[in-house]
Amino acid sequence: MSNPKETGSRPEKGAAGSSRSRAKSAVAAQTAAAGRRPEPAAPKPKTARGEATRRAILSAAERVIGEQGFNEASIGSITREAGVAQGTFYIYFASKDDVFSELVADMGRMLRHAISEATAGIADRLDAERAGLHAFLTFVAAHPELYRIVQEAQFVDHKAYLAYFRTFAEGYREGLALAAENGDIRPGDADIRAWALMGIARSLGEYSVVFGSAASIDEMVDTAHEMIVHGLAAVSDRGDGHA
16 A cells, blocks of 8 residues: 655645545545455564463454454454453454454364364274364364354455365375375375365364254264264175175
């Protein structure tokens, strides 16, 4: 964006100047509405107190945006929820877009950590799949607003949305490829398998959070994991899982 105080420009006078000023204001408003950020993200806080305030704003934004949606949520409603002055928001975040992108990244980091902890020390890949799915659905149940925010990111911040799922898929693909190499699971396209398994987890999360399913996490995990392990084929008389 051009600097309104740029040297060498002449001040505008009269009706023509006013019209041009109004036109510039309209363009600026349209630019803001389009979600373009006029400033880079604010620097990370250097003190524990500053980080606590930043986290409080993020937690408030998670609740407000998750419940109201990105367009309806305002910075004022976020700061009221956080119990801080509106000006404090801009110390830590450049815009509502900035805090939204951080929430999407936050969800990815926390979820990957939760799944990593849940599957640590599990040698069998199929057992790890079960534990990971259970950890995912447990996390989603505890953070329904964050789950809705990630869904909305497809339309609000497509770059953050793609990064969220691609990061998951890459780690998933590597784990499946290693399990196949070690003989823990059948050989197969690890990338397609990763996206298929992510799709199961994502759909069950939506089934729980968005559609309000009455099914328990254990019920969902038991049914999905049985299908992952055995597929949909009818069990034969031989008991090998194939018709």
